[in-house]
Amino acid sequence: MSTAFNDPIRAYIVREFLAGEDAEDLTDDFDLIESTVVNSLGLVRLISWISETYRIPVDDIPLEPAAYRTLADIRDFVGKAAPAAPATV
Amino acid sequence: MPSPRLLRAISRHAQDQPDRTALVSAGRRVSYAELERLTARAAAELDGAAFGSVRALCVPAHKSAETVALLLAAWRRGINTLVPSPALGAAALSTLTAQAHGPLTAVAVPGGGVTLSREETDPALADGFSAPDPEESLLTLTTSGSTGVPKLVPVRVEAFDRFADWATAKFGLDGDTRALSFSPLNFDLALLDVWTVLEAGGTVVLADAGASGDAGYLRDLTQANGVTLVQGVPLLHRLLAADDARYPAVRTVVFTGEAVSEQGLRDTFAACPAARFHNVFGCTETNDSFVLDIDPDAYAHPLSIGDPIEGTDAVLLIEGAGGTEVLEGPGTGELLVHTPFQTCGYLEQARNAQAFMPDPRGGGAMFYRTGDLVHRDADGRHFLQGRADFQVKVRGVRTNTLEVETVLGAHPDVVEAAVVALPCPEAGTRLHAEVVRRDGTSLSSLGLRAYAAKHLPRHAVPSSVGLAGTPLPKTPTGKPDRKSILSTRLNGVSS
Numbered sequence: 001m002s003t004a005f006n007d008p009i010r011a012y013i014v015r016e017f018l019a020g021e022d023a024e025d026l027t028d029d030f031d032l033i034e035s036t037v038v039n040s041l042g043l044v045r046l047i048s049w050i051s052e053t054y055r056i057p058v059d060d061i062p063l064e065p066a067a068y069r070t071l072a073d074i075r076d077f078v079g080k081a082a083p084a085a086p087a088t089v
Numbered sequence: 090m091p092s093p094r095l096l097r098a099i100s101r102h103a104q105d106q107p108d109r110t111a112l113v114s115a116g117r118r119v120s121y122a123e124l125e126r127l128t129a130r131a132a133a134e135l136d137g138a139a140f141g142s143v144r145a146l147c148v149p150a151h152k153s154a155e156t157v158a159l160l161l162a163a164w165r166r167g168i169n170t171l172v173p174s175p176a177l178g179a180a181a182l183s184t185l186t187a188q189a190h191g192p193l194t195a196v197a198v199p200g201g202g203v204t205l206s207r208e209e210t211d212p213a214l215a216d217g218f219s220a221p222d223p224e225e226s227l228l229t230l231t232t233s234g235s236t237g238v239p240k241l242v243p244v245r246v247e248a249f250d251r252f253a254d255w256a257t258a259k260f261g262l263d264g265d266t267r268a269l270s271f272s273p274l275n276f277d278l279a280l281l282d283v284w285t286v287l288e289a290g291g292t293v294v295l296a297d298a299g300a301s302g303d304a305g306y307l308r309d310l311t312q313a314n315g316v317t318l319v320q321g322v323p324l325l326h327r328l329l330a331a332d333d334a335r336y337p338a339v340r341t342v343v344f345t346g347e348a349v350s351e352q353g354l355r356d357t358f359a360a361c362p363a364a365r366f367h368n369v370f371g372c373t374e375t376n377d378s379f380v381l382d383i384d385p386d387a388y389a390h391p392l393s394i395g396d397p398i399e400g401t402d403a404v405l406l407i408e409g410a411g412g413t414e415v416l417e418g419p420g421t422g423e424l425l426v427h428t429p430f431q432t433c434g435y436l437e438q439a440r441n442a443q444a445f446m447p448d449p450r451g452g453g454a455m456f457y458r459t460g461d462l463v464h465r466d467a468d469g470r471h472f473l474q475g476r477a478d479f480q481v482k483v484r485g486v487r488t489n490t491l492e493v494e495t496v497l498g499a500h501p502d503v504v505e506a507a508v509v510a511l512p513c514p515e516a517g518t519r520l521h522a523e524v525v526r527r528d529g530t531s532l533s534s535l536g537l538r539a540y541a542a543k544h545l546p547r548h549a550v551p552s553s554v555g556l557a558g559t560p561l562p563k564t565p566t567g568k569p570d571r572k573s574i575l576s577t578r579l580n581g582v583s584s
Contacts, residue, residue, distance in 0.1 A: 018534070021554060025535040035539040036550040041484075 009074050012049060017042055028072040033065045043068065050074070054082035091164045091227045091284055092246040095253070098288045099161065100125065102264075109264065111287060113294040113314055114154040121290075127158035127201050132165055134203040135195070143168050145191030145221055145229075149175040149182075150275035152298045155197035157274075157283065162203075163195070164228075169221040171229045172275045173239065174565055175298075181239070187214035189221060189229060189241055189436060218436045225433060230277055232373040241436040242373050244280070252376055252430040253285040255398060259380065260318065260341045260367075266291030267338075268318040269311055271325045273298060273565060277373045278345065282320045291318075302560070304331040311336060319361070320369075322346035323353050324567040327504075330356035337363055344368045344383075347568055348473065350498050351390040358385040370394040370473070374444065375457050376430035378403065379471065391495070393470040394463070400429035403471075404449060404456070405463055415449050416465070423477055424463040425449065425456040462489070481510040481518050486548040490520065493551065494569075496544045497522055500537065502530040507561050507569035508551060511578055522551035523561055523574050532556070 014023045017037050032038040038046055043065055051058045060081060068074050099121070102109065107122035119127070135143070146163050148170045150156065163170045171189040173182060186192065187210035196204045221229050221243050228249075231239035256262065260281075268286040270293050272278040283293050294314045300306040307328050311319070316336070319329065320343035329336065330353075339361040345368070349357075358366070366385065371377035381395025397403045404415050405422030416422045427448070434441040434455075448454045462474040479491045490508040497506035504525040513519035522541075526532040534554035541550045562570040 019553070021534040022556065023535070025533040030535060031539070035535065035542045036547050036552070037535070037538060039547065039552070 008053070009078070010071055012046075012053075013037070013071065016045065016049075026071070028075075029070050031069055032071070033069050038065075038068065040065075046074075050078060054078050056081045091160070091244075092249045092253075094250050095284060095288045096161065096165055098290070099128075102287075102290045106264065106290060109290065110292045112154045112157060113292065113310075114152075115295075115297065117154070119154045124154065124158060124161075127155060128161045128165065130201045131155075131159045131162035131197065131203050134205070135162055135166055135168070138205045140193055140205070140207065143193060144223055145169045145171065145189055145193070147171045147173065147182075147186045147189065147191050147194040149173055149177075149194070149196060150273050151175050151197060152270075152274055152295050153197060153199065154295070155199060155201060157287075157293075158201075159195060159197040159203055160228075160274075167223045167227075169223045169227055169229060169243070171221075171231075171241070173231050174273060174275050176565065177239070183208060183210055184214055185231065185239065185241065186210060187212070188218045190215050190218065191221075217438055219434075219438060221436065229436070230373050231275060240440065242432045243434075243436065244376075245433050248376070248430045248432070249280065249284070251400070252280060253288050255400075255429070256281050256285045256377075257289055260343070262286060262289040262291060262318070264290035266318055267294060267314055267316050268292070268320070269294050269296060269307075269314075269316045271296045271307070271319075271321040272567075276566065277371075277376060278320060280376065281343075282318065286318070302328070302563075304328040308332075308334045311339075317341065319343070320345060322567040323349040324563070326357045326360075327353055330360040334360055336361050339364045342366045345370070345377075346566060348391060348495060350495075352499075352501065354383070354385075354388070354390065354392075368392055368395060371428070372457075372459060374432050374435075375426050375428040375459075378426040378428045391472060393472050395471070397426070398428065402427045402448070402454065402456070405465060406449060406458075413449070419465050419467045421462060421464040421474055424459045424461045424471075426459060427454045427456045431455075431457060481520075483510070483518050483520060483548045486546070488520070488549050493520060493522070493541075493545060493549050496549075497524060497537065497541060497551075499544075500532070500540050502527050502532040503537070505561055505569065507571050507574050509571050509575040509578065511575070513552075519553075520549065520551040521553045521555070521578055523555045523557065523569075525557050525559070525561060528558070 047061050103121040103125035108120050110118045111121045111124040112119040146168050150172045192207050194206050226243035226245050228244045230242045266286055268282040270282045286293050315338040317340045342361050342364045366383040368381040369377045370379040378401050379394040380398055403426045406413050407416045407422040445455045460477045462477050464472045464474050479489050481488050493508045494506050504527050506524045508520055508522045510518045511521050534556055537554055562573045564570045
């Protein structure tokens, strides 16, 4: 998994949900849902951002939180659904 | 609160044990004989002031032997003293003085003597405020008010005597008691650790107001003076227990003001191996109302607030179908208390109708509405849940920010935590936590959130966390200054 591909998702999470906080501990397997870093309102924002950034139709995006539990989960999903690199970040 | 009985007791100590130390202040020992001399001098200066008959006097609570003597002198002359914080701003002080019908201010001069000043204030400011009656009360305390001007709470003479009787018996006070006075003289805590101890003929060790956050200073002061009684907010006990300090002379430890953490309890047990431990619960309006004796070998955390003090009546009020009603059995409601020590009411008459009400079960006793949410369990034990006004709604769910603080504070790497509610366009309100982590630990905000998520319902997990290595801003009582934290967050200044 290249860093270039990795960074935008992590950067988005840090920017949107951890503004101004130390994010060193945000490892690929940190549970975003359980820790409430991403709550139900945040999940809607996250899905919308994934859809726009990676040009994935919202209909193709699973809505259950389990799909977005960790950075690794999100990256896996985006990698499968959007083989092309993101247009813009 | 002093009362004529207190004054007689101190005069008696000056005769019977003139060389015994009454006060330790700024490194100086003041014997009962010297306290008597300082008091006589202050009284003479009050007599000599050409202000005519004085019934009320403002005495800013500078923490010194001279201020103690000045207060005793004023009481001896039958004058009610308003004792505001010396840190109060000039405008608030001026308003307070006017509200207390006392244009005169007296400041104790180091070494003895008094500086008197008279301020012309707008008499309209006293409209709606009762004049303190020295026959009924010699001391008017202040409590923090949400508007910036404190509320004026007269302490009745006989209420002080009853409190002194209770405290003397409960904590075994006598001539050998040496009390650390940590809180400012304007706090109700001084009723125990200054005035009741002096009545008992003991020694009061005045901690310098400016050094009250300095663990090394407090440790040296407490150890060097062989302090036997320590009363204060959890912050004080934490400072004393820092660096594994030990206080073999301490016989009585009193926690008050805020819930103490389990780690704080254990540290204090270790620091004071020969002490008995108590938690007292109360407020300025009623003085102490509940007391819990804590057995270091058999206690359950969180601590209950204990049992009503003898003579105290307590009920929990809830919102029922037909309006407010008294809760019978287990449940959570607002605590209403009637204590033998309570005030006759705020000087501001309009406040009393909201704050005091007759016994809701019928009868004439006046009960004070504490605003505290208290849970009573099936065994009849009472637990403080927080302030009624610490309730916020996060995504529509009623949330108590004090409970969230308690949970965060229980993390082993957290020294202290404060939680404030911030406006949020999505959730209406969201919680922000300011947390101080223990030196040398690697606690991160993500780690703390994961911890909070394990111990709290989701809506109560703070959505942002600020980690600091320096102590949180404090109110003069040593509690986290949540207003200041809130305003820092709202104004976008990073803390």
